Amino acid sequence: MEIRSLEQLQSNTFPHVSRITISAQLSAFPKELFLYTETLEILDLSNNKLDHVPDEIVRFKKLKILFLSNNRFTTFPLILGQCRSLSMIGFKSNAISFIPEHAFPETLQWLILTNNAVERIPASIGNCKPLEKVALAGNQLKYLPEELSACKNLALLRISANRFETLPGWLLQMPKLAWLAYSGNPCSVILKEKALPAVAWKNLKIMETLGEGASGVISKAEITTGEFKGHHSVALKLFKGEVTSDGYPEDEMKLSSLLPAHHNLVKVLGRISEHPQHKEGLIFELIPAGYRNLGLPPSFSTCSRDTFKEGTTFKLKEIFSVLTAVASVARRLHEHGIMHGDLYAHNTLINDAGHAIFGDFGAATAYPVSSAHAKSLERLEVRAFGNMVEDLLNHLHPEEKNSEQVHGLFQLKEICLLHEVLLRPDFNYILEKLEGSGKTR
Numbered sequence: 001m002e003i004r005s006l007e008q009l010q011s012n013t014f015p016h017v018s019r020i021t022i023s024a025q026l027s028a029f030p031k032e033l034f035l036y037t038e039t040l041e042i043l044d045l046s047n048n049k050l051d052h053v054p055d056e057i058v059r060f061k062k063l064k065i066l067f068l069s070n071n072r073f074t075t076f077p078l079i080l081g082q083c084r085s086l087s088m089i090g091f092k093s094n095a096i097s098f099i100p101e102h103a104f105p106e107t108l109q110w111l112i113l114t115n116n117a118v119e120r121i122p123a124s125i126g127n128c129k130p131l132e133k134v135a136l137a138g139n140q141l142k143y144l145p146e147e148l149s150a151c152k153n154l155a156l157l158r159i160s161a162n163r164f165e166t167l168p169g170w171l172l173q174m175p176k177l178a179w180l181a182y183s184g185n186p187c188s189v190i191l192k193e194k195a196l197p198a199v200a201w202k203n204l205k206i207m208e209t210l211g212e213g214a215s216g217v218i219s220k221a222e223i224t225t226g227e228f229k230g231h232h233s234v235a236l237k238l239f240k241g242e243v244t245s246d247g248y249p250e251d252e253m254k255l256s257s258l259l260p261a262h263h264n265l266v267k268v269l270g271r272i273s274e275h276p277q278h279k280e281g282l283i284f285e286l287i288p289a290g291y292r293n294l295g296l297p298p299s300f301s302t303c304s305r306d307t308f309k310e311g312t313t314f315k316l317k318e319i320f321s322v323l324t325a326v327a328s329v330a331r332r333l334h335e336h337g338i339m340h341g342d343l344y345a346h347n348t349l350i351n352d353a354g355h356a357i358f359g360d361f362g363a364a365t366a367y368p369v370s371s372a373h374a375k376s377l378e379r380l381e382v383r384a385f386g387n388m389v390e391d392l393l394n395h396l397h398p399e400e401k402n403s404e405q406v407h408g409l410f411q412l413k414e415i416c417l418l419h420e421v422l423l424r425p426d427f428n429y430i431l432e433k434l435e436g437s438g439k440t441r
Helices: 006-011 031-036 055-059 078-082 123-127 146-150 169-173 249-257 316-335 374-394 404-416 427-439
Strands: 019-021 042-044 065-067 088-090 110-112 133-135 156-158 179-181 198-200 204-212 216-223 234-239 268-273 281-285 348-350 356-358
Touching: 006 031, 055 078, 123 146, 146 169, 169 374, 179 374, 204 234, 216 281, 234 249, 234 268, 249 268, 249 281, 316 348, 316 356, 316 374, 316 404, 316 427, 374 404, 374 427, 404 427
Parallel strands: 019 042, 042 065, 065 088, 088 110, 110 133, 133 156, 156 179, 198 268
Antiparallel strands: 204 216, 216 234, 234 281, 268 281, 348 356
């Protein structure tokens, strides 16, 4: 049972409530919440005026997920460290500058502190052994505590739009780290945006919404005149113009303008100009009808791993086609010093013929290909690719599970997931193996 309003909460007519979501200009936790200390699992009080958490929150025996985004917190509540069931905490877009030691519960798996003013992560975070997903973009961090290296399950880390002058050496040795974003820091490459043809906003006719990501909304649009008149329909990504979980939208815009050409990569055509609210946007070639997402984004329970619709199965031919396309794109990107940072099935589109198109560069980071970190950064992405191989094999059609090619894919997956980062193959090796196996099928 879920309560979705203050009026429902105050009615006191629900015996067993597992989720409460209330946005009602609250300045304090409603006392009626504590009627559900035995059953409540998810509490979402985002978009209110809260600046503290009552000590009584420890009474919630089953509370797993706490969202307090878009409130008025300046200090991370110390009392949360005593909430022994909490696995996910979200404080996006507050004004938090200080986090006390031992404020994180040791059960923590997923931490969201995007768009705050945090200057220091406490060393006690190293006690959070289940920690898997950490979003710290848009803060004032200069370093991460070395104790974080004890969190061996860390798979996804967002530290874009901070003040890092160097990346910690231990970070690139984390055994399960697969999705890293660190653009918009002093240590990241200063991107010089490639000049793109501009289309005035007044010459665009916005059609239906196609999707929405962390950094912007994607819509179908028609260009009525000007540079791209030959393209009757295009895809327009209008940026939200704020710090997102991936970093600064302006970094995504700059990097997107520098993407190399590839037949499995979404094609950037231009940018918008003269928006009445001064928003920025990119114009992409419209992906033909018939393409669909290969997977779905992670859920609360899967944390950093993609989900798939119930009953989803893939033919072996389709898996080889998708993996070959993604590996080819990834190799091309890393040849140009670009780490995608979000290599997932849910960012991959496929059609019935198995042709794949890869996109969404919100978490991408540029790096010098001659840098000391280059090999490690590519092999972090290889870990993400290995996770994709595993996900697709887990959904392989039952009739094809015993073929020799499947055995080869399992072997490829294993070396992509090696805990020793530099022992993993690069994308050139992966592509050769995939193309070689494809020819023998």
